[in-house]
Amino acid sequence: MLSQSQIKHITALKVKKFREERSQFIAEGHKVVAELLSGKFTIAGIYASSEWILANLPLAREKNIPLFETLPREMERISALSTPSPVLAVINIPPPLIPPRGRGLTLALDDIRDPGNLGTIIRIADWFGIDTVLCSENCVDSYNPKVVQATMGSIARVNVTRCNLAETLRTLPEGNEFPVYGTFLEGESVFSQTLSDHGIVVIGNESRGISPGLVPFITRKLFIPSFGSSAQGKAESLNASIATAIICAEFRRKLKT
Amino acid sequence: MLSQSQIKHITALKVKKFREERSQFIAEGHKVVAELLSGKFTIAGIYASSEWILANLPLAREKNIPLFETLPREMERISALSTPSPVLAVINIPPPLIPPRGRGLTLALDDIRDPGNLGTIIRIADWFGIDTVLCSENCVDSYNPKVVQATMGSIARVNVTRCNLAETLRTLPEGNEFPVYGTFLEGESVFSQTLSDHGIVVIGNESRGISPGLVPFITRKLFIPSFGSSAQGKAESLNASIATAIICAEFRRKLKT
Numbered sequence: 001m002l003s004q005s006q007i008k009h010i011t012a013l014k015v016k017k018f019r020e021e022r023s024q025f026i027a028e029g030h031k032v033v034a035e036l037l038s039g040k041f042t043i044a045g046i047y048a049s050s051e052w053i054l055a056n057l058p059l060a061r062e063k064n065i066p067l068f069e070t071l072p073r074e075m076e077r078i079s080a081l082s083t084p085s086p087v088l089a090v091i092n093i094p095p096p097l098i099p100p101r102g103r104g105l106t107l108a109l110d111d112i113r114d115p116g117n118l119g120t121i122i123r124i125a126d127w128f129g130i131d132t133v134l135c136s137e138n139c140v141d142s143y144n145p146k147v148v149q150a151t152m153g154s155i156a157r158v159n160v161t162r163c164n165l166a167e168t169l170r171t172l173p174e175g176n177e178f179p180v181y182g183t184f185l186e187g188e189s190v191f192s193q194t195l196s197d198h199g200i201v202v203i204g205n206e207s208r209g210i211s212p213g214l215v216p217f218i219t220r221k222l223f224i225p226s227f228g229s230s231a232q233g234k235a236e237s238l239n240a241s242i243a244t245a246i247i248c249a250e251f252r253r254k255l256k257t
Numbered sequence: 258m259l260s261q262s263q264i265k266h267i268t269a270l271k272v273k274k275f276r277e278e279r280s281q282f283i284a285e286g287h288k289v290v291a292e293l294l295s296g297k298f299t300i301a302g303i304y305a306s307s308e309w310i311l312a313n314l315p316l317a318r319e320k321n322i323p324l325f326e327t328l329p330r331e332m333e334r335i336s337a338l339s340t341p342s343p344v345l346a347v348i349n350i351p352p353p354l355i356p357p358r359g360r361g362l363t364l365a366l367d368d369i370r371d372p373g374n375l376g377t378i379i380r381i382a383d384w385f386g387i388d389t390v391l392c393s394e395n396c397v398d399s400y401n402p403k404v405v406q407a408t409m410g411s412i413a414r415v416n417v418t419r420c421n422l423a424e425t426l427r428t429l430p431e432g433n434e435f436p437v438y439g440t441f442l443e444g445e446s447v448f449s450q451t452l453s454d455h456g457i458v459v460i461g462n463e464s465r466g467i468s469p470g471l472v473p474f475i476t477r478k479l480f481i482p483s484f485g486s487s488a489q490g491k492a493e494s495l496n497a498s499i500a501t502a503i504i505c506a507e508f509r510r511k512l513k514t
Binding site for chain 2: 120127152226
């Protein structure tokens with residue numbers, strides 16, 4: 001049985017303000033919690049069915065994670081899912097990373113508002129070996145439960161840091177040593193141009209694209225060519241996470257071939 | 258003012274059973290309705306604010322579309338959106354197409370269950386000039402309001418047809434003339450192999466992949482290579498719509514270069 005104060009504490013973590021105050025977030029479901037158990041985060045507690053606890057006791061003991069047996073009706077109260085799973089973890093939010101200036105690719109997300117998009121972009125970064133995702137201050141909170149679920153556990157491996165993107169881009173070394181890419185309708189085809197194995201790729205907001213304040217920092221304008229027939233028109237744009245996937249895949253394809 | 262029977266009729270269209278009975282679906286929002294106005298569908302009626310009607314009267318008259326001025330509180334009752342827009346269209350579902358055997362690429366979706374994924378895949382097809390998307394009988398209904406919204410209007414241009422995929426694949430001409438592609442963990446890298454400019458690409462279910470009953474029909478197994486560092490593990494998979502986007506982009510890249 002959970003106490004009322006436990007239920008209140010966990011429920012509060014569905015709200016950004018309380019996540020920030022308490023530096024904690026929640027993650028749910030077998031797969032996501034399993035990934036977090038083997039990842040970089042410190043887990044403050046796991047709330048789970050007796051079956052889950054029985055199956056995961058050795059690992060949780062090894063990591064000194066407090067376990068709380070939770071009844072289905074209690075899980076319904078603390079869960080952020082419409083269909084609660086048998087396990088919910090409360091996780092400590094790690095301190096923000098200093099944005100990287102080193103090798104490799106970094107994604108910089110400019111006001112990505114949809115939790116599904118942000119979670120999916122973090123999963124794409126994980127798949128393509130991109131270890132850092134910078135989020136502008138107006139992005140949806142990366143510890144929002146819907147974001148965490150959409151990462152399918154990738155949030156355990158990718159460093160997601162909120163920062164002022166304009167400030168971060170302003171302090172980068174100048175010139176081609178650290179290219180800053182962004183997608184624009186008037187850009188060059190991502191398929192036909194040379195791409196480097198390092199730099200920052202700026203991904204614009206779902207409806208407005210890259211904000212005017214960031215445009216001066218973009219040194220390489222990219223475009224994903226469409227192939228629709230012009231006779232009947234075609235899609236005007238791609239979803240932000242879809243565009244991210246195609247661009248990341250193309251960077252990685254060029255790196256390997 | 259709408260009548261109670263109008264409100265009841267439109268509200269019923271949120272449910273698949275009634276969409277099928279009445280052969281109608283709803284679409285909402287400025288952009289989606291604008292795309293549908295210029296697309297292939299027959300619009301049975303538009304329910305909109307007086308401002309929308311004033312701005313769109315000539316086009317609606319030209320197309321003989323009945324217009325119904327709708328108050329915000331009425332829109333809240335008929336809308337499927339959490340934040341209703343000023344315009345909702347009721348559209349006649351077109352008769353199903355005979356699956357194509359011709360040139361070009363076709364997507365075949367094997368039990369895509371998430372409305373956001375299906376809508377996003379239709380938008381990707383539109384972007385990359387793929388004019389037909391076949392949906393297995395267990396896919397989410399393509400006229401589900403969430404699917405329609407996620408297409409951002411692309412449903413007006415892409416032919417989306419429900420069929421028995423195994424039957425459809427069984428009756429294809431044999432051999433390389435009509436290759437059937439599918440993604441598998443043991444497939445060949447989509448980046449390094451030759452791809453044709455025509456054929457069918459089968460996209461598997463979000464969690465189970467391509468169903469065993471369809472596997473015998475796949476003549477070309479593809480794989481999207483990941484680039485995660487093995488030290489800390491990596492994402493196990495990509496979201497179905499993300500994988501679709503990367504594969505379609507690669508087919509089109511090879512076609513153009």
